[in-house]
Amino acid sequence: MAVYVYNLGFSTTDAYGAAGEFEPYQSSQSVLNQSSAWLVYNVQGQLPPGVWDGLSALGALNAAQWNFVQGNTGMNIKTGDYVILRFFPAASNPACNLRATAVIGRGTSTAAPGTPSNSAPFMAGSQPRPVIDLDNSPGSNWPGPTGTDGAWTYCIGMIHGNPADYTFNVGASIFVTAQGPQQGTTMAYGQDPQMHVVTTMEGSAAA
Numbered sequence: 001m002a003v004y005v006y007n008l009g010f011s012t013t014d015a016y017g018a019a020g021e022f023e024p025y026q027s028s029q030s031v032l033n034q035s036s037a038w039l040v041y042n043v044q045g046q047l048p049p050g051v052w053d054g055l056s057a058l059g060a061l062n063a064a065q066w067n068f069v070q071g072n073t074g075m076n077i078k079t080g081d082y083v084i085l086r087f088f089p090a091a092s093n094p095a096c097n098l099r100a101t102a103v104i105g106r107g108t109s110t111a112a113p114g115t116p117s118n119s120a121p122f123m124a125g126s127q128p129r130p131v132i133d134l135d136n137s138p139g140s141n142w143p144g145p146t147g148t149d150g151a152w153t154y155c156i157g158m159i160h161g162n163p164a165d166y167t168f169n170v171g172a173s174i175f176v177t178a179q180g181p182q183q184g185t186t187m188a189y190g191q192d193p194q195m196h197v198v199t200t201m202e203g204s205a206a207a
Helices: none
Strands: 003-010 036-042 057-058 065-070 076-077 083-091 096-106 131-133 152-157 164-175 188-192 195-197
Touching: 003 076, 003 164, 083 096, 096 152
Parallel strands: 003 083, 076 195
Antiparallel strands: 003 036, 036 065, 057 152, 083 152, 096 131, 096 164, 164 188, 164 195
16 A cells, blocks of 8 residues: 655746646655655555545645655556645745646556446545546635645545556646735646556555
């Protein structure tokens, strides 16, 4: 069992934000400030507070408990591992709300199954969850940061199922709430880091 964070920085003021892109990975960034990067929980035999096999909003992460794994390339994730999405403001952004969405599907490198097969490795009870939509309301009502670090951090569950390649389209919509020239502005970001589920062994949550 491992717990991974897909860490995404966004800016409302630079060229990446204007193009609808999260900030690119840069090796010079520190762990929780590394955008478009995968991190892994380094506390053995435990889950971070609030992480379980389902959706939940998490508090601020402790940078000392996370190690860099890799930048924005296809990621190998095992059945039984957990995935967290984290969106953080890069550089100096105005205050804003954020709505996060992820859409998961089988990648083109995985042969189509001969019989019906789960469309995603995350589950909602006994049903696969190919769409993860963490809010569906007007921008002024979208969630503020979930942690005191100003980031939006969400557990999205444990990996289930057989080895397969998946697309993992992660999107976030930003509504600027701060006073200033960008107040009321809505911006959108999207990225697909891909996900490779590589074993069939089920993991188990730590107590």
